[in-house]
Amino acid sequence: MKQLKIMLWFDVEDFITPEADDALNGIIDMMDSLGIRGSFKIVGEKIRALAARGRQDILDKLTGHEICYHTENHSVHPTQTEYLQGMGFAEGAAEFEKRERQGFLDVQEITGQFPTSYGQPGASWAPQVFPVLQKWGVPTYVDSHYLLSVDEGPFWYGGILNLTRLWSTMRMEYEENGYEDALARFEEICDRAGETQLVSIYYHPCEFSCTDFWDGVNFRKGANPPRDQWKPAPLRTKEEMERRIALLGEFLQYTLAKPGVEYITAAQSCRYEIAPRLPITAEDVRNMAKTLTEGPDYVVQGDRSLCAAEILSLYARQILGRHLIPQFAYGPEADLPSVPVRNVTPRQMAEAVVSQFDKVFGYRQLPVLYRIGENQVNPTDLFCTLGKAIRDGIAADEELPVVTGGKLLPVRHVNTSYDWAKDWIIFPEGLDASGIVRHALLQTWTLKPALY
Numbered sequence: 001m002k003q004l005k006i007m008l009w010f011d012v013e014d015f016i017t018p019e020a021d022d023a024l025n026g027i028i029d030m031m032d033s034l035g036i037r038g039s040f041k042i043v044g045e046k047i048r049a050l051a052a053r054g055r056q057d058i059l060d061k062l063t064g065h066e067i068c069y070h071t072e073n074h075s076v077h078p079t080q081t082e083y084l085q086g087m088g089f090a091e092g093a094a095e096f097e098k099r100e101r102q103g104f105l106d107v108q109e110i111t112g113q114f115p116t117s118y119g120q121p122g123a124s125w126a127p128q129v130f131p132v133l134q135k136w137g138v139p140t141y142v143d144s145h146y147l148l149s150v151d152e153g154p155f156w157y158g159g160i161l162n163l164t165r166l167w168s169t170m171r172m173e174y175e176e177n178g179y180e181d182a183l184a185r186f187e188e189i190c191d192r193a194g195e196t197q198l199v200s201i202y203y204h205p206c207e208f209s210c211t212d213f214w215d216g217v218n219f220r221k222g223a224n225p226p227r228d229q230w231k232p233a234p235l236r237t238k239e240e241m242e243r244r245i246a247l248l249g250e251f252l253q254y255t256l257a258k259p260g261v262e263y264i265t266a267a268q269s270c271r272y273e274i275a276p277r278l279p280i281t282a283e284d285v286r287n288m289a290k291t292l293t294e295g296p297d298y299v300v301q302g303d304r305s306l307c308a309a310e311i312l313s314l315y316a317r318q319i320l321g322r323h324l325i326p327q328f329a330y331g332p333e334a335d336l337p338s339v340p341v342r343n344v345t346p347r348q349m350a351e352a353v354v355s356q357f358d359k360v361f362g363y364r365q366l367p368v369l370y371r372i373g374e375n376q377v378n379p380t381d382l383f384c385t386l387g388k389a390i391r392d393g394i395a396a397d398e399e400l401p402v403v404t405g406g407k408l409l410p411v412r413h414v415n416t417s418y419d420w421a422k423d424w425i426i427f428p429e430g431l432d433a434s435g436i437v438r439h440a441l442l443q444t445w446t447l448k449p450a451l452y
Contacts, residue, residue, distance in 0.1 A: 003262070010041065013121065014205070016232050067108075076224070087435070089331075090365065123145065154273075197452075218231060289390040312383050337404075381404050
C-alpha cells in the first residue's frame with residue numbers, strides 16, 4: 001500500500017494585523033481537533049508581537065506542533081535577496097547570521113522549541129543561507145521556490161535537506177469549485193505517488209483573516225515606510241474567516257480517510273529518506289569516474305546519492321589509499337580558469353584536495369584555485385583530471401596533463417531565466433539578482449537528489 005506523508009505547513013508572518021492572530025488560533029484548534037500536527041514557520045517579529053499582545057493562548061497551543069523559522073522581519077526591506085545580492089558566499093553567510101539570528105533565538109525562546117526547519121519569505125531565496133542553517137543545526141528547508149529544483153523531488157543542497165517545489169505540492173483555493181478541484185488534485189497525487197510519497201500543503205494564517213497580504217499593503221515594489229506608518233491588511237468578516245478554516249478542515253478530513261495517509265512535520269520527513277546500507281568500494285569510485293567524463297555531477301548508485309563535492313573527496317581518498325568516506329564541502333567563491341603550467345601526478349592532485357580548502361563557519365569550502373606546484377587548477381578541472389587518472393588506471397606518481405574544459409553539470413537544475421521581481425510583489429522593479437544566481441550555480445557542487 002502506498003504511504004503518503006503529508007506535510008502541512010504555515011508561514012506565520014503578519015505581525016501588523018492583530019486579526020491574523022485569531023486566524024492562527026482557529027487553525028490550530030481545527031488541526032488539534034483532527035489530530036494533525038503541523039509545521040509553523042514563524043517570523044521573529046511575529047512571535048514577539050504575539051507575546052506583546054498577550055496571546056499566551058496561541059503560544060500554549062503551538063507546543064503541540066513543530067516550530068520552524070521564517071526570518072527576522074520577512075518583507076521589511078532590504079529582504080535577504082536584496083542585501084545578499086552583492087556579497088560573496090562566506091561574506092553573505094556571515095551577514096545573514098548577523099541580521100537573522102535574533103529572530104531565530106526569539107522564536108526559540110518564546111515558543112520553547114528549537115526551530116527544525118527554515119523557509120524564505122516570499123521569493124527572497126539566497127544560497128548564503130545554507131551554511132548558517134548548518135551552523136544553527138536546522139536540518140530541513142521547507143518552502144516553494146522556482147529557482148532551484150531536482151525533477152520536482154526532495155534534494156540536498158548546501159548540506160540541508162530541501163523539501164521545496166515538490167511536484168506533489170498542493171493547496172485548496174477559496175474560489176468557485178476550489179474544494180472540488182482540491183479533491184481532484186489530491187486524488188491525482190495519490191494515483192501518481194510512489195511507494196513512499198511526500199506531499200506538501202501550505203497556507204498563511206493571514207489568508208483566512210485578510211483580503212490582501214499585509215506586506216503587499218506596506219512594502220510593495222520596494223516601498224519601505226517607517227514603522228509608525230505601517231497599515232494593517234484589509235479584513236474579511238469573522239464569519240468568512242471561520243468558514244474558510246472549517247472548509248480547510250473538511251478537506252483535511254477527506255485526506256485522512258485515504259488509506260496510507262499520515263500527517264508528518266518537516267523534521268519527521270527525514271525519517272523516510274533511504275539510507276545507504278553498504279560501504280563505498282573502489283569499484284564504485286571507478287564506476288563514477290567512468291560515468292562522469294564531461295565534468296562534476298551528482299551520482300545515484302542504488303540507495304546512495306552523492307554530490308559532486310563528495311565525489312571529488314572520494315577520488316582523492318582512493319588515490320591516497322584512505323577510507324572511502326565522502327566529505328562534504330561548499331562550492332567555491334568564484335569560477336576562474338585554470339592556469340596549467342606543468343604536468344601533475346594524481347598524488348599531487350589528491351593531496352591538494354585533502355589539504356587545500358577555505359572555510360565557512362568551520363565547514364569546508366572548495367578553493368577557487370588549487371595550487372599544485374606551478375599550476376593553478378580550478379575544482380572542475382581538478383575533478384576531471386582526477387577522474388581521468390582513476391578511469392585510465394594511471395599510477396599515483398605518474399604524470400599527466402591537467403584536463404581543462406570540463407563543465408559543472410548540476411547547474412542544469414538552476415533556473416537562470418527566473419524573473420525575480422515578477423514572482424514577488426515585494427521586490428523592487430528591475431531587481432538585480434545576478435549575484436544570487438551566480439552563487440546558486442557555484443553551490444550546485446553540493447546538489448544531489450534525496451532518495452525516498
